[in-house]
Amino acid sequence: MDCLVHFKEEAALLREANVVATGLDDALNGGQADEWRQLLAKAQSLPGQLESLRPRRARIRLRLQTTLGGTIHDASIRRLVERLSPELGEPLLQVRADLAEAWDTLAKLQFRQTAFVRICGDFIRRIIADGAGATPVGPRYGPHGRPVAATIGAVFAAKG
Numbered sequence: 001m002d003c004l005v006h007f008k009e010e011a012a013l014l015r016e017a018n019v020v021a022t023g024l025d026d027a028l029n030g031g032q033a034d035e036w037r038q039l040l041a042k043a044q045s046l047p048g049q050l051e052s053l054r055p056r057r058a059r060i061r062l063r064l065q066t067t068l069g070g071t072i073h074d075a076s077i078r079r080l081v082e083r084l085s086p087e088l089g090e091p092l093l094q095v096r097a098d099l100a101e102a103w104d105t106l107a108k109l110q111f112r113q114t115a116f117v118r119i120c121g122d123f124i125r126r127i128i129a130d131g132a133g134a135t136p137v138g139p140r141y142g143p144h145g146r147p148v149a150a151t152i153g154a155v156f157a158a159k160g
Contacts, residue, residue: 003060003077007095010053014102017046021109028116 020043027036064075068083077096081089141147 003064003080004092004095006053006056006060007092007099010057011095011099011102013046013049013053014099014106017043017050018102018105018109020046021106021113025109025113025116028113 020039023039024036024043026032027039061072061075064077064080065072068075068079077092081093084092
């Protein structure tokens, strides 16, 4: 069962990716820059490793098509399991479900990290725009708690 071995290897790699992504998420939220840098170096190798699984998965799918008949799009683990005994089919379905869950978890972590980076980038953009006088600064309150007129102008000055 080549596909069972492949799926188990893919699931193990995805679990590793999820551990790294969770660590990155925790380090970002905790302000742990050193830990984040270490995990980032490890994370940069994972996409290549995951991509290397693609040709093997394509070969498995082609063999499934040959075995099951029909088109390449009809070749699926579910159709294979229908033809196998429960002793062989159940482990395949289980590892397939684990794999789907691992991919889903990784996608959610990546979405959270992307959102976090985007929020930080937007915050920095607003600080720079406000500091350069590109946008009006919102209402301000004076020492007595009353609103004072908003000032527009550069907080930063360029010296030439």
